[in-house]
Each structure stands twice: as C-alpha cells, then as structure tokens.
Amino acid sequence: QAQLVQSGAEVKTPGASVKVSCKASGYTFSNYGISWVRQAPGQGLEWIGRLNTYNGFTDNAQKFQGRVSMTADTPTSTAYMELGSLKSDDTAIYYCARRSRITGPTGYYYYYMDVWGKGTTVIVSS
C-alpha cells in the first residue's frame, strides 16, 4: 500500500534552515505530486506548497516565498522540503502528503491529499 515515511525530529536555532525528507513507497513516485502542510502546536493545518515530482515544478503559499525549497529525487522516490531563515513561529509538525487528482465534469483536474506521512516535528528555539 502507498506509504510516506518522513525524517526524524529536528531542533534548530533561529536563522537556521531545516530540510525534511519524505520517502514514498507502494506507488510510482513520479505519477503523483507531493504537498507540504504544517501544524503549529494546538493549531490548525497550513498549506506550504506543492511539488510536481515528474517535472520538478513547485508552487507555494506567498508567506513562504523566498524561504522554502521543494525538490524531488526520483531514483530514491524521496521528496524534500527545505525551509530557511527559521523563526520561533516556524515551530510545528511538518507533513508531506501525496497529491492525487480527479477529473471534473469540465475536464479540469482537482486535487486532494490522500496519503499522509506521520509528520516531522521541527522546533525552533535559541
């Protein structure tokens, strides 16, 4: 069955960068995109961005512009999300999720996150 396994917890100081990995198995990696979502302690879900694992195209929320990089290593079926210039309010659980799609009645594609990793805790503290 499809599975996403994420890297372990990280503790970083303000201003540093963190790189989270997400290894896929049980499906053809390049046939599905990867989304990244985070959840601050006691808070809701926040979308960071999306990665097309076939062509490397990325798209992210404006608030992360210039700070986030999402990449894919197809031979190892692994996606990466690197977030730089860390601040204390970047402390959160970071999730990767497989991006599946359905074709709507007009032929347009619509996406949903159908397989999730267990999350990677990132703590930013001095």
Place this chain on the structure above:
Amino acid sequence: QSVLAQPPSVSGAPGQRVTISCSGNSSNIGNNPVNWYQQLPGKAPKLLIYFDGLLPSGVSDRFSGSKSGTSASLAISGLHSDDEGDYFCATWEDRLNVVLFGGGTKLTVL
C-alpha cells in the same frame, strides 16, 4: 482566523448523527470542490471525503459530504467514541492560489 469558517466544536452521543459546516465564498468553495480530513489525537490527518462527497476506499459510509453554493457539510452518522478528533475542510482558493484549510472542528462523543 481562517477564511473557511468551521464551528470550533460539535458533540453528540454514541449512535447519533452530527454535521460540521464549512463556509467560504465564491473564490474558494463556490468554485472548487471541498475535501475533508480527519485528525485523531496525536495522529496525522487522514482523507475522509474528496470532491465534495466521494468516499475514499476504506472509509466508512457513516461519513458523507455535501456542498451547496459557498458552503459544504460533513455528516457523521452512528457516532462512535473513536470518531473523537478534529475535522478540517479544505479547498483551493482562486485569488490567493493556495490550498485553504478551515480552522478545524473538534468532535466530542459524549
């Protein structure tokens, strides 16, 4: 405060039916399908409903979704104690080009 409005909490007794609403506008729910995610305590989110009302394989048919205009709803029938957790709606926001999540609704089974 999320652009997609959900009630902070709902509750129901075992066996009862509850609904969770998700309200948006014409640039998100009004123009794009809604997905619902369940997050049990200490766990990662799980896809519950996609494309407004479709059930992924393996998800109980006690869960159902619907949409009308700029609002969507998740219904849970035959409540179980292990349904307790947080429920989030999500959809694409055309003006901001982002996936928007609702603020989440905490379900308590009395």
